[in-house]
Amino acid sequence: MPLDEERLDEARVVMAFSQEAAHDPARAAHNNRYMHRWRDSVAGWVAEARTAGDVAGHVDLASWVDALLAFLLGTQITAVLDPANVTPAHLERQLTAQLVLVRVSAGATGGGQVT
Template sequence: MPKVIDHDQRRRDIIEVTRGLIIQGGIEAATMREIAAEAGFANGALKHYFPGKDDIIQGTYELSLAQMSEVVRLAVEGKRGLAALRGISEASLPLDAERTTAARVLLSFWERAASNEHLHEIYVDHLVIWRQALAQFIAEGRADGDILSKTPDEQLIQELVTMNVGATLMSVINPEQNTPALQQAQLDSFFERLGRP
């Protein structure tokens, strides 16, 4: 009787292996040959599960994004307005080892997405959803009277996105100058400004 292969599990295994390679050595370390070797496959066997490397990178990014989305979901659960805005902002920063690991994967994904239209579109779609959530929480904060700043909402959203993207990049490139304490202080300063008329 032929062995039954769980293709979905094999795909998950390949993605986990790729994630580990990216964390250890960046996207250059995640060659098809290295992915196959680490996953215990012959070099050409990956084609049975993914059409190409970009598909594996996409799957790896989606795994990290799903893990981060769960962190964010828990951070905003039962909250609205300013409390939800603070929750999503803190949850999105690389303030611990797990989120710093996700930042490494994200940085590799950005590198690949810069020259791949399909991967670029996936990231832009994520940005749209993220920005919509920030806009909703800012609107609620204004309606609740907790956000008094006259800074336009779109600018506040852009500041939060830029702060997060910068922190993500610096947590990988120069973690000594981007400590969790400094990230937290920057976030505190931003939120203090929101209450000013």
């Protein structure tokens, strides 16, 4: 997430590259390889969180990981286009809202309740 100037610059590069990839099959293939690796990494972390009891059992991990990646890509775009309003604190609150959807509550057993 673009929470500081360095990562905001990275988001600008991602946006520019995405525009190029939309019109260049070679760049699109490179982008797809990167996105698949990113997805696999995030899916692994989320699976570890479920194993640790932090992610509710009813959550469809594959769909939620895809939704999380779409959210993260969106944070890059909104932070670049509207940095005065899309602040790091704003982005962190949005991420917390995403995580609440899948997090097991402190008192839950069996992975059923979310906070």
